Each structure stands twice: as structure tokens, then as C-alpha cells.
Amino acid sequence: MAHLLTGRPISLSILDFGLFQVHANGRIIGIPGALIETDAGERILIDSGFPQKYADDINAASEEDELGKFGKVLSLTNENQPAAQLAKLGLTMADVDYLLITHTHIDHMGNIESFPGKPIIIGGPERA
Numbered sequence: 001m002a003h004l005l006t007g008r009p010i011s012l013s014i015l016d017f018g019l020f021q022v023h024a025n026g027r028i029i030g031i032p033g034a035l036i037e038t039d040a041g042e043r044i045l046i047d048s049g050f051p052q053k054y055a056d057d058i059n060a061a062s063e064e065d066e067l068g069k070f071g072k073v074l075s076l077t078n079e080n081q082p083a084a085q086l087a088k089l090g091l092t093m094a095d096v097d098y099l100l101i102t103h104t105h106i107d108h109m110g111n112i113e114s115f116p117g118k119p120i121i122i123g124g125p126e127r128a
Contacts, residue, residue: 007038017049
């Protein structure tokens with residue numbers, strides 16, 4: 001099996017993609033993402049956060065996607081979008097080489113269309 005990445009991880013940066021409250025138990029959770037950089041200069045974005053429409057209008061987006069059945073977005077602005085989070089690291093979205101999606105919930109893969117042509121790494125059970 002060929003390896004997709006050539007380098008080894010040298011840094012990990014945690015990204016803030018917003019705040020969510022789960023209805024089932026009232027738990028409030030941060031929506032994290034991450035950026036891994038390798039010694040070969042590769043940059044891997046782990047998850048992409050909520051779609052832009054949530055930063056534009058949380059209530060309308062939540063209603064459209066029926067997210068209210070599961071919980072409530074408590075905090076999400078343009079500052080929680082990938083472009084702004086990467087900018088805090090001195091990077092742009094074009095600097096990302098790969099997307100690694102942990103699972104296919106909307107708060108983890110909502111911005112994959114913002115990375116056209118970038119390889120997406122996702123586990124087998126999520127592809128089914």
C-alpha cells in the first residue's frame with residue numbers, strides 16, 4: 001500500500017469551529033478542527049467546520065438543515081470558518097494540501113467544497 005503523505009508530523013494546531021449544545025443531554029461542546037504540518041511541508045486540515053451559511057445566519061441555516069432536532073449552535077461567526085482560523089496561523093485555504101474528515105456530520109465536513117481539488121481522506125465506514 002502506497003502512503004499518501006511523505007512527511008512526519010511536526011506541528012499540530014487546534015482550530016475553533018464554533019460552539020454547540022446537544023439537546024439529548026444539554027452538553028455544550030466545542031467544534032474543533034486541527035491542522036497538522038509535516039516535515040515535508042504537507043498541511044493536513046482535520047475537519048472543515050460548519051458550512052458558511054451558519055456564520056451568515058445561524059437560525060436560518062439550522063432550520064433549513066433541521067439541526068434543531070439534535071441541538072443548537074450557540075456560537076459561530078466568520079471567525080470560526082476555515083479561512084479565518086487558518087489566517088491566524090499565517091496560512092490561506094490554498095495552503096492546505098489534504099482534508100481529513102473524521103466523520104460526516106455537518107459540523108465536521110460543512111466546508112469541503114471550499115477546498116476544490118484537494119484530496120479528501122475519510123474512513124471506510126463513513127464512505128458507505
